[in-house]
Amino acid sequence: MRNLIKIAVRNLFRYKRRTLLTSSLIAFGVILVIVFGGLAISFKTQMIGTLTNTALGDLQIHRKGYVESIDNLPLNLIMTGKELAEVEDVLKQDASVAAYSPRIKFGAMISNYAQTSNIRLSAVYPEMENRTCPGLVGRIKSNVSNPDQFIRPGELLVPDNLMKGLGLKVGDEIVLVATNKDGSVNGIPVRIGAIIESVLGPGGKDGYMRIDDAKTLLRMDEAEIVEVAVHLKDFDRLVAVFKTLKEKMTTPESGLEIHTWEQLSPFASIARIVDLLILVVKFILISIVMVSILNIMTMSVYERIGEIGTIAAIGTRPGRILSMFLMEGFAMGLMSTAVGLIIGLGLLWLMNLTPIDFTFGMMQVSLAPRIPQGEVILVTIIVMFVSIFASLQPAYKASKMEPVDELGHV
Amino acid sequence: MSLIKLEKVTKVYRTGEVPVTALKEINLEIGTRAFVSFIGPSGSGKTTLLNLMGVLDKPTDGKLLINDVNIVLLDRAEAAEFRANTLGFVFQNFNLIPVLTVYENVEYPLLLVKRVPARERRERIFTLLEKVGMIDQKDKYPNQISGGQKQRVAVARALVTNPQVVLADEPTANLDHATAFKVIAIMHEMQRDLGTTFIFSTHDPKIVGEAEILYTLEDGALVNQEITKRN
Numbered sequence: 001m002r003n004l005i006k007i008a009v010r011n012l013f014r015y016k017r018r019t020l021l022t023s024s025l026i027a028f029g030v031i032l033v034i035v036f037g038g039l040a041i042s043f044k045t046q047m048i049g050t051l052t053n054t055a056l057g058d059l060q061i062h063r064k065g066y067v068e069s070i071d072n073l074p075l076n077l078i079m080t081g082k083e084l085a086e087v088e089d090v091l092k093q094d095a096s097v098a099a100y101s102p103r104i105k106f107g108a109m110i111s112n113y114a115q116t117s118n119i120r121l122s123a124v125y126p127e128m129e130n131r132t133c134p135g136l137v138g139r140i141k142s143n144v145s146n147p148d149q150f151i152r153p154g155e156l157l158v159p160d161n162l163m164k165g166l167g168l169k170v171g172d173e174i175v176l177v178a179t180n181k182d183g184s185v186n187g188i189p190v191r192i193g194a195i196i197e198s199v200l201g202p203g204g205k206d207g208y209m210r211i212d213d214a215k216t217l218l219r220m221d222e223a224e225i226v227e228v229a230v231h232l233k234d235f236d237r238l239v240a241v242f243k244t245l246k247e248k249m250t251t252p253e254s255g256l257e258i259h260t261w262e263q264l265s266p267f268a269s270i271a272r273i274v275d276l277l278i279l280v281v282k283f284i285l286i287s288i289v290m291v292s293i294l295n296i297m298t299m300s301v302y303e304r305i306g307e308i309g310t311i312a313a314i315g316t317r318p319g320r321i322l323s324m325f326l327m328e329g330f331a332m333g334l335m336s337t338a339v340g341l342i343i344g345l346g347l348l349w350l351m352n353l354t355p356i357d358f359t360f361g362m363m364q365v366s367l368a369p370r371i372p373q374g375e376v377i378l379v380t381i382i383v384m385f386v387s388i389f390a391s392l393q394p395a396y397k398a399s400k401m402e403p404v405d406e407l408g409h410v
Numbered sequence: 411m412s413l414i415k416l417e418k419v420t421k422v423y424r425t426g427e428v429p430v431t432a433l434k435e436i437n438l439e440i441g442t443r444a445f446v447s448f449i450g451p452s453g454s455g456k457t458t459l460l461n462l463m464g465v466l467d468k469p470t471d472g473k474l475l476i477n478d479v480n481i482v483l484l485d486r487a488e489a490a491e492f493r494a495n496t497l498g499f500v501f502q503n504f505n506l507i508p509v510l511t512v513y514e515n516v517e518y519p520l521l522l523v524k525r526v527p528a529r530e531r532r533e534r535i536f537t538l539l540e541k542v543g544m545i546d547q548k549d550k551y552p553n554q555i556s557g558g559q560k561q562r563v564a565v566a567r568a569l570v571t572n573p574q575v576v577l578a579d580e581p582t583a584n585l586d587h588a589t590a591f592k593v594i595a596i597m598h599e600m601q602r603d604l605g606t607t608f609i610f611s612t613h614d615p616k617i618v619g620e621a622e623i624l625y626t627l628e629d630g631a632l633v634n635q636e637i638t639k640r641n
Contacts, residue, residue, distance in 0.1 A: 003521040003522070003525070006521065007518075007521055007522065010509075010510070010514075014509040306505060307505075307507055309505075310499075310501070310505040310507075311518070311519075311522055312490065313464070313466060313493065313499050314493065314494065314498070314499060314519045314522075314523060314567075314568075314571070315490050315491065315492075315493035315494025315495070315497070315519070315523045315571070316490060316494070316522045316523055317487050317490045317491065317494075318486055318487060318490065319487065320522065320523075324522070402466075403466050404461050404466040404467045407466070407501065407505070
């Protein structure tokens with residue numbers, strides 16, 4: 001094997017310029033995957049992190065049918081006190097769950113006594129919400145001295161565009177009017193505690209208030225929770241935890257449903273497009289490697305017919321000739337991948353020295369590109385596999401050559 | 411005991427519709443440590459015969475034994491193994507690999523065919539390069555040495571695997587007379603020193619006289635066998 005490697009490397013460097021050109025092309029493909037993958041994965045991770053850590057949570061639990069009519073924010077699809085207790089019990093016992101936050105979600109009218117608009121409200125327990133969506137406080141446009149009490153009683157967090165639309169400022173008193181599940185309309189005065197940036201873009205009209213205030217507005221005796229957001233200790237275990245919680249909570253008789261953030265946010269489609277783009281880039285890499293290796297190995301075989309005849313004549317077994325050419329293709333792939341990885345990872349490292357900041361919708365994104373180890377291993381395996389696969393046909397052809405034909409004479 | 415034995419060996423090529431008989435019922439025996447030459451005009455069957463004895467091709471009919479092995483029965487892999495263990499080749503066009511040095515060219519069969527440890531490999535190559543007078547040129551590339559030197563390297567490469575027989579088809583065809591004699595002299599010396607059987611074809615009348623046994627071929631038939639003065 002060592003001899004084969006030695007010969008393969010030696011043969012590759014016979015035609016230095018050609019080897020370097022082909023190698024550069026493959027290395028470029030690897031760099032493309034590493035850099036694009038690093039940027040795209042970083043973008044996706046940031047976006048998902050922002051969404052889950054500032055608004056959605058990693059998972060949400062609702063009464064069955066709630067998500068289907070989520071745009072209407074129905075107040076009749078609530079969890080009973082027993083169901084909520086059971087949900088809380090399961091979540092507290094699961095070591096993967098870092099925190100959870102019960103919410104009442106409802107629509108209301110907001111009025112400055114002269115103008116009226118509508119608002120989607122999330123009524124929360126501030127402490128629990130802060131633990132479940134630790135990034136939420138970062139969206140509040142004022143200093144929050146105690147993140148666990150980011151909304152004070154009688155206060156409302158209002159999104160930026162509503163503040164501007166209604167000409168409001170922090171500290172102003174407004175009236176909230178809402179209809180409860182029985183159809184009874186009620187209104188209460190509240191003070192604007194702070195402005196909150198909308199995570200969903202300029203059209204977002206999501207505000208926050210305390211559950212106790214919502215109970216008063218909606219004339220509830222007990223908090224009638226419609227949603228429990230869940231934050232996991234390890235986001236990478238989302239699928240596994242989702243399965244476990246689903247098994248425990250959504251029995252046919254429970255009447256509950258559980259969803260991951262992907263099933264709740266339209267950004268999941270963007271995330272899938274990002275994955276698709278990464279896949280496309282990988283296909284480009286595969287094509288580059290396939291064409292480059294096939295081309296160079298085919299040329300190599302045709303240029304070396306006489307030599308193949310000679311080495312076959314001196315007693316090289318057909319299998320060894322096959323291995324020799326396969327090894328050349330493999331060595332070419334390996335060298336190119338190594339160079340591509342070094343340059344690609346180097347570029348990612350340089351990019352991390354000066355993070356790339358930009359705004360996506362209303363989200364401030366600061367890209368710190370990094371590529372997961374698994375992706376690096378996958379890229380290496382892809383190139384190696386394709387290199388061998390692309391070398392197979394030329395190598396097979398070489399091994400099948402008859403020395404007497406290729407030499408012309410002995 | 412014969413090293414090579416041909417019994418009624420016939421070779422017919424079937425390219426196109428007309429079969430061409432290249433060899434007709436050849437019978438001959440070649441012993442160990444022999445220095446044999448085949449002569450004859452172009453198309454007389456010299457190359458075909460050397461191809462058969464080199465296990466590069468198979469006879470259409472007849473029996474060809476080398477070391478008592480009937481080579482007709484060998485498959486491709488077995489034939490390759492047999493060539494690796496028993497035979498060495500010297501080609502008219504030298505067939506050296508242009509991007510490898512003299513040393514590396516001689517080393518090539520040892521890397522590819524035999525699994526010889528590095529130290530022994532080096533010793534064998536140095537010994538042979540010294541014997542063929544190419545040790546000082548070991549780091550040169552084929553395009554930096556003369557035709558005669560290339561053929562000396564080719565002889566060293568043929569001998570590096572310690573074959574019993576070296577087959578050389580027109581080894582001096584591309585060389586001037588003086589160089590051709592030198593190459594034949596080296597082959598003779600190797601025959602004496604290493605006990606290798608050399609079989610070569612030529613149509614150069616001056617070189618012919620260097621052989622110990624001389625076979626003449628005409629139209630695919632063996633027409634004469636002559637024991638020369640050297641024997």
